[in-house]
Amino acid sequence: MIFWGGVAVDVQFPSRQGLFSDRTTHETLGLSPPAAGVDQSDALLFSTVIGIDTEPRPMDSSEINGLGDAFTKRFLLKGIVPLTLRDLLEGIDALDGDEVLPDRRVFLVAEGGRHRLSNPAFPLNARLVFTWSPAFSRPVLFLSTVPSLDDQTALLQLVAWSESDTTFHFFERREGRWTWAGNSMTAFDDRARGKGPFDSHINGGLVMKELKAPWAHWHSQSSSIPFELLDGTDFGKHPAMSAIDGAELLENLVKAGVRHWTRSRIAKRTQNNQIALPRELAQHLTHATSANLVGATVSYPPPQGEEFTLPASFFLDVDTFRAVDKRLGVTTSILPTIAIEVSPEDYLGAIGELDIGVVAANGTRVPGDTTFCFVVPERAFEDVTVVDRMLRDELLSARLALCILMVDFSNPVRSPQREALLRHFPQAQVALSAATLDAPFLASVQANAGAPIEDEFLSYWNDPDIVGRARSELASFSGAVSQLASTSPGVVEIVRLAEARRNLFRKRKLNEFSSTTARAAEDVGFWRMTKTGEIVPDDNFS
């Protein structure tokens, strides 16, 4: 459960796959079919904001003009209605003057990737992402599609930035028409939260699950997707699809877009010298509103005789700690030099003991790990970015953020203990002041002193050397985990913990494809890590 505006919201959002598959009918969308007798053939755009629109609503030119986004301005408002990938590619290439978008990039993701090379029955699940940017600037158009140039039913989902309202707008071509599914702020409307595109674009921004190296499943400088796998598609039949850019570049573009949107969002929430909806922002510190996937940068199976490093963010929320670290004014980072190394033999042993494999939706199973070892959930960049921005704008102090992060720090992605602290942030708007949210939060926590989670927080807050203590505890933890990872049974425990956390990730609608993560043949149950580096059963989720 996550708390939104004080109301618990179930994370079991409607299926993104169902909403945006080729043959989805209005009924599947949760919309009534268009009223009989109403001629909608002239409408260039239909509003289909799931949770708000009860039927596809034709938008007039005035309303479309009000969106101010990079797509409608260049196409629909000019009466140009691209229905295929080819239409879009050529339409954008034909732009001129101020509308030109000279910097085009194309990226390829395919969960089936390398498994398909050895097992043709493994579904490829290839999708393309295009971005278009003005010169020397951030992308203003993002397109998610498949390598099919002329299919009017193939996936065409667009995200377009609007400089008018400084939000992203979400579009999809379906059934021969373009639909508008809302903008970034729609993601926070109670009626629409978690629905439609916002089941994965939860915070209204850009999403790339495998955002960091090795960019599992993406074509990248770490691992290319052989072009042989694209035989039978239209890839290579158009100049725009003759070469693929590396996902390492998409990481930069997505992060830039997330930061830009976050800055806009917080500016909107802090107008008139107030923080509107403090919990909406604070939940990014206490909760995992989303998650990213990260992995070791060695491919599976790992080379013999060479230890490899597991991603630090699996063990600690290194990114948010660093955001805090930057603003603590310390000369020595609170983060330890954390490098958890495992031997390939131990890792392979754990894979075998837990019978880890990659399973496609059609049931095809390949024993072993995904293309890269140890692909696991980590804190979402969009969550970290909001916290970073809140610290930068002094909406809360680095000390407060640090003390919250230290609560159950050994479980960096989801922690019911940290989540329980959200209720101490005010629900109503608060007047801006230095570290605005500190005072009301602390007052609420102190009023609940004596409860275990609040006491854990207060033990940090009241420590005159919180920085030293944090540095010490994190270093001790790092050492304990390194020790655990140096033993064969310890690696089995770590891989079991990874599987438990992947199980939680797989409950998110962000997890589109079965083969995104490897999985154990048998349910491993729920596990958590203690601050002393032990892995124990997790009663929170059992």
Add this chain to the structure above:
Amino acid sequence: MEYNGPGNTGELTGPLLTAWQDTVSAMFETGRRVAEDEARGQVNGSWFYNQLVERIDDVAIADISWTAFPKRQSNLPNPVDGWRAADMRRAVQEEYCEWVVIRDQVNPNVLRKAIFTTEAPDYYDFLASNDPDLLVALYRKHVNPAVELDDLMQGGSYSDFNKWNHPGVNGADGTIMHMGGNTANTLGAAVNLSAQATWPSIDGNGNPITGEQELIACRRFGDRVRHSDPFIGAQINQLVRSGKKVSFAGPVGLYVDSMDFADFDIPGGLNPQDIFSVTRGDDEHMMRLEFEMPSGSGFSLSDVEIGGEPIAFGGQIAEKLRIRVRGIAADSDEQAPSIPCDGRFRGFGAVLQSRG
């Protein structure tokens, strides 16, 4: 396609240009022999060819690009550790791009300038032997007017580690003319890497090897803990698997392919174009980039933020640069056969450049 001097600078003409083309051709011949040697005893032939000899008109361009910032210093829990390590030693700048930074003399935390180069030492070795006047002129123009030829030579030969190119104390002088701080950053090594990687490869069970890590482990053409080597090799290998033979496009060199300014915040209403200049190479073949705030702007590079972080290290900029090698692919008369992974570069007596 023209095989001009690197970067299309126009500084090589007439006999000097011919001499450079001969040098490049010799590199390609070496590459061809490296490829042949890789499969010696198994297969005769090479799918790395010398375009300067064969002069095939119908070729496809194959751009291969990667991140300039070293993989070995990437993905650390605290990125500052990686940035600092990469800035401090040219030897760790191993992705065919090297840089130096110039800091404020009063406040060393403030970055004034960052200079990036993808120029290979091979070219400067060539100049030292063929046109030392041009060599000195380039140094005087781009590094320091006080450069003398004697400064650049050691024992009668050109020295990459001369005090003007590699003073040994990065940042003290902020001087760089070309790569060479990392001894693997040479044109010859890039050619040989590509040549070794041309062979379609199979494992012990006869299964094709196509992945970056697997292929470099099999053919041993470089260091797997780099962005560049495994990716270059895998892309070259894919071209050959698709029925091509490969060479390098002209002008031969390593270049900055693109710069990503999406996450830059530049103060003062300045644009990205205001904070960098391409001081060697044309727009399509950028070899030397200098980042510096405009004179009189009142800002330093450290007033620019990348991803919300003030620029404190050249490495932060390097993360946003992409380096490119441009291959060409021609239809091959016959498909390259696959060979197993016992191919080891045996050499043939000469001291050859490698990326290992």
